Amino acid sequence: MANLKQIKHLTSRAGFGMGFDEFKASDGNSVKQAVKDLFAASANYEPLAIVNNTVDYSMVVKGDKSTRKMFMQEQRREEKELNLGWIKQMSTTQGTLREKMALFWNNHFACRAKQGAYTQQLANIQRSNALGNFKAMTLEISKSPAMLQFxxxxxxxxxxxxxxxxxxxxxxxxxxxxxxxxxxxxxxxxxxxxxxxxxxxxxxxxxxxxxxxxxxxxxxxxxxxxxxxxxxxxxKKETARFVGNKLYKYLVNETPDPAHVDTMADVFYNANYEIKPLLEYVFTADWFYGDKNVGNLVKSPVELIVGLNRQFGINYQRPEVLLQFQKVLGQVLFYPPNVAGWPGGRSWIDSSSLMYRLKIPSTVLNGGVIDFTGKADPEDEAFLATMHTQQENVNMRVQAQPDWNKFLGEIPKGMNKTSIAEFMLQPKLSNALMSSINQSTNIKAMVIEVVSSPEYQLS
Structure with missing residues (x-):
């Protein structure tokens, strides 16, 4: 069981969490084998191929008002489809390590492009190089129209x-x-x-x-x-140290350990900025699995959404609701707040976002109605205009179908409610949550209680 606990932690940090099917498949595996399996599953690269046209933006600027309006409408449509396309990719792929690292690089090279084709091209550069060479990726991104324009x-x-x-x-x-x-x-x-x-x-x-x-x-x-x-x-070795420090905060702990970061920098620099050896070092280090590094990172909004989708096989009749989830939780893919990206960590949580974080899982799993309150910021209004989020209050039915039969059918026989909850959470169960679990009438009700808890916000 010690290995399974470590592998569960590994999949939480190197992916988007572990399902009960993966739990059974990992039984008996070593950590080193689990790391090898992660890289093997992410070896193949599938590009996002949602936007197929490129518009000459300079000509649009010179065009009349109706031309510019048509361009903006097309731009919004492309951005929406790109966003939902990547969420779907992360929610369904076996190559979770590639997508998790692409999410890191997408924020490291934060960018808002004026064209869907440029956004898609940049995302694919980050995804294709996510486990490759950091220097090669930097050069390619530096020459991309998205970054040159931004x-x-x-x-x-x-x-x-x-x-x-x-x-x-x-x-x-x-x-x-x-x-x-x-x-x-x-x-x-x-x-x-x-x-x-x-x-x-x-x-x-x-x-x-x-x-x-x-x-x-x-x-x-x-x-x-x-x-x-x-x-x-x-x-300059400072480059290896700077990126190693950011990766430590993303994968290990929001408070970096200087000695561990220094060793990461050595590994990265000596590997000529190949990303795979650096990740292999981190994922096989004893300190990565230390108690202080388990269940201590706040999931980003995208990680939370994707983790739910993967765990419960959720199908959305109106996928646009996923854009609203991102907005109220503070992370709309491809729309970073600025060139520095999202600060991450505990900044993901405030009184408003926490309320939605605790409410969204149960609403999705019960197909309920959620009240989105407030205005979009000016930068996001164009992106979210198709959903009328500029209104003060939006009541939206979350038309989602979780695959409860699959989820419940994959729970190993003999697992009691406490064991199920412990598997689904990275932090230890609090006394309050233990009490709620013991009072729940059935497994389904108990699971909804677990994913609606503060503990579920941590990886």
């Missing part, structure tokens, strides 16, 4: 440098704040002049607007281009 590098020209992309590349994507100067930002921006994309959404280096002068960056001097800047950044 951080204004299309306007980064010789004699008129735009520093947005150069700054965020260092501050948020690689070496982190405190490891570069303002002069490094300026010199780096000059190196990225001329990086842009054409009306077909393809990367273009425009030599006629590139600054060919000598540049001094992080102590090195040369006629640098953007690729050279990325090479220099990845030659």
């Amino acid at each position: 951080l204004n590098n299309q306007q980064n020209l010789k004699g008129h440098p735009n520093e947005n992309f150069a700054r965020e590349l260092m501050e948020l994507f690689t070496i982190g704040r405190g490891n570069y100067t303002e002069q490094d930002v300026k010199e780096s921006a000059r190196a990225f002049t001329g990086w842009g994309f054409d009306r077909n959404g393809e990367f273009k280096f425009r030599p006629f607007v590139h600054d060919n002068g000598q540049k001094t960056f992080l102590g090195k001097t040369g006629n640098f281009k953007g690729e050279d800047i990325i090479d220099i950044l990845f030659g």
Whole structure:
């Protein structure tokens, strides 16, 4: 049972939790075998292929009012379908490690694109490289139209440098704040002049607007281009440490252990930024399974939603309700609050979001009505306009069908209510929840009590 407890923790952090079918299949496995199985299940990559058209955004801007309105409507439709498409992928795939890591990289390289095709392309870069090479992914993302547009590098020209992309590349994507100067930002921006994309959404280096002068960056001097800047950044071990620290907070504990992070940085740097060896090190480390690192992370809204979908095989007649869930819980996929992304951790929880977190699971599993109160923020209104979330109150029936027969049928025979609850939760059962479990009239009622508890919010 000790191994099963560890494997349950592993699937919670490297995926979206464990079902009773996986519980039975894992019986007798070692942790090392479970880690191998995770990577094997995520070896294949399936791209999101929902948006098929690319619109020349510059032409839309120049168009008349009706053209712009049509473009905005199409943009909203694409964003909605992309969002729901990725939720479905995460909820049904066997490759949970790839999707869990893609979710991390999606927030690490936080971006809001103006076109569905650009958003999809960026998401697929993150998903295809999720277990690959971090440096290769960074270069590919740096050349993507979504990121070039979002951080204004299309306007980064010789004699008129735009520093947005150069700054965020260092501050948020690689070496982190405190490891570069303002002069490094300026010199780096000059190196990225001329990086842009054409009306077909393809990367273009425009030599006629590139600054060919000598540049001094992080102590090195040369006629640098953007690729050279990325090479220099990845030659610095600070990049491995910065990303290792973020991964520790995502996979292990919100309070990083400096010694463990240092070792992670060594592994990452010495592996030339290959992601797989780093994850293998973390998932096979004894400290990863220490009591202080179990059941201590707050699930992100997407993790909570996807975990429910996977555990109960939920089918939504109106999938749009999943967009409302994301909104009220504070994480709408592809709509990060800013370039720094969602801060995560305990910031996911406030008085409003906690109320919905405790109410949504039971409402979904009972097909009930949920009252969404409040206004969308201005940035989200366009994205959620099709659902009329600008109204003060929205009462919505959650038309969902959980597969109760499958769920109940997979519970191992002889498992009592307490054992079932302990399996479904990562933290230990509180006395209050134990009391509710003992008073529940049947397994179904007890399970709904468990997923509606504060303990279910933790992984």
